Amino acid sequence: MSGRSTTLRAAAEVALGRQRAPQHDSGPHMVPYLRAANVKDGVLDLSDVKEMNFTPAEQQTFSLHPGDVLITEGSGSISAVGASAVWRGEIDGVVCFQNTLLRLRPRDDRADGRFLEWWARSTFGSGVFASIASGANIYHISAERVRALPIELPPLEEQRRIADFLDAETSRLDDLAKTQVLLIERLKEREGVATELTLSNASSSSVRLKRMLTVPMSYGANESTEHDRRDWPRYIRTTDIANDGRLRDETFASLPPDVARNYMLSDGDLLFVRSGATVGKSFVYESQYGPAAHAGYLIRARVNRNLTLPRLIWHFCQTAKYWQQVDEGAIQATIQNVNAEKYGNLLVPLVDRERQHSTLEILDSQLATSRILQNRAKQLLELLAERRQALITAAVTGQFDVSTASGRCVTDGVTA
Structure with a gap:
């Protein structure tokens, strides 16, 4: 990857959301806003979106644009701070954000929003955000510390190629992971059905x-x-x-x-x-x-x-x-x-009393086999998650050239 090492402030505007306060709970300009609870790793949970009063001037400052990257600035869990997701305009009209979130808005001439999205996922998954967090009961990463984080910034065209590559390759890994999750669900269902049938027969x-x-x-x-x-x-x-x-x-x-x-x-x-x-x-x-x-x-x-x-x-x-x-x-x-x-x-x-011990042996054996298969599927899920994170980090830090990568085993020999 050709590019230069710089800090995030050169690639994006990093802004902290508006603080929630009692005086904002009502007013003439109530609009939806997103908070830390709405941001998971790579996903926005919009099942519970609250509203606050934002004046027209505040809406100019704190509104979200499609492509903005939202990062959890504060969390009670060190493992959750720094989780990110992209706002894609899922809710019509003006939507703002609270100060439990940071907003990354790419500078048009330097950064592609989708590349920043993958950079944020890499930074979270590799533990960099957790490493800069401070606090006791609530952990904060702060806008200033995030602005100072290093980033490898290739030309815009290459950033877009990296984003396209990661979109496609992580989708393949996600499909494999979904298959394993479905397998675990089916094994659990079969486990219960087999138990019911065995007990019914005995x-x-x-x-x-x-x-x-x-x-x-x-x-x-x-x-x-x-x-x-x-x-x-x-x-x-x-x-x-x-x-x-x-x-x-x-x-x-x-x-x-x-x-x-x-x-x-x-x-x-x-x-x-x-x-x-x-x-x-x-x-x-x-x-x-x-x-x-x-x-x-x-x-x-x-x-x-x-x-x-x-x-x-x-x-x-x-x-x-x-x-x-x-x-x-x-x-x-x-x-x-x-x-x-x-x-x-x-x-x-x-x-039936004469069948109790033999029935128990059958049930224990069925259960053991099912749990072995489920554990294998869970181990594969963990391996897929590790490979996914290594792939993201390797791509955004330039450990391989995505234009020549096939997407298969591209993380062999690279470090996350």
Whole structure:
């Protein structure tokens, strides 16, 4: 790539948006405005666009033009600060922007807007924006620090070739990624269908969950202070239960023995999340996890092993039939809630006793195969994301000539 090294201020006008204040919440010149919440990495989320009063003079200063690059100037997450997207005039009329965003407007004689778009994506993905951020609870990159960032600026014609190349090549990678996402979705669907079919073939009846327990369902400990004592009983919370049915080791917490005493779990106890975004998620506690008690937002079901194996019920809890019952039994308040009574009334298949162990082996095997395939697809998604970022960075920094690149393996041997 032929060009020169300069700073962003030479390629674009970098402006900070208008600060939100109570006096701007109403007035005669209300117009839509974009804020940090509307900008994701490469995508504008326009599902929630708010309005503020901008005077005609302010509209001249803070309005957006098609091709403007918007960058998140401030964020509570270091991984989100610097995310960018391009305004393409998706909303008719005047649209302005808030001071949680920076606006990059290319200087016509020096920079192409689409090239700046890819430069911003490269700078975000490679961690440069995060490296210049400052702050504690809220991270800021500031307009002045962004203006001073280095940029390789080739002639306009070459900038357009680079943008055309990245449009085409990232689209190919995105199509591959969509295929893997679809594969994961289909595997999850098949997983549930196969489980339902296996349980249906092995069951002659269904019974209420409460009829399969040795004691009534119970809530856990409401402990506000958590500890990290490995010699104390583990304190299992909703955040400790992973989607794949395992217990996360990285979120360990414990309870004092005198507090945990009344909430200790036994091998095979089922735990159900009773409220919040993960309501309905389930987990089978096993003695291999060590002594443990459960939190108040988890409901314990102690299964009668003379009737069924606990993991058979857990497998059923991964099916559409289970989730349909959870949704029907949920109490819609501020947050979704399913109490012990509702869980107790769930209809659960009762596998014929002589077929329980063989059925469990089939279910475990089916699940393991499905999860292996899903993990492979997720690994490929990660590889595609890495290749995509390397491709963008290599192209905008001139590590290869896009006019001769085929788009296949063009990042081999280059650094992101």
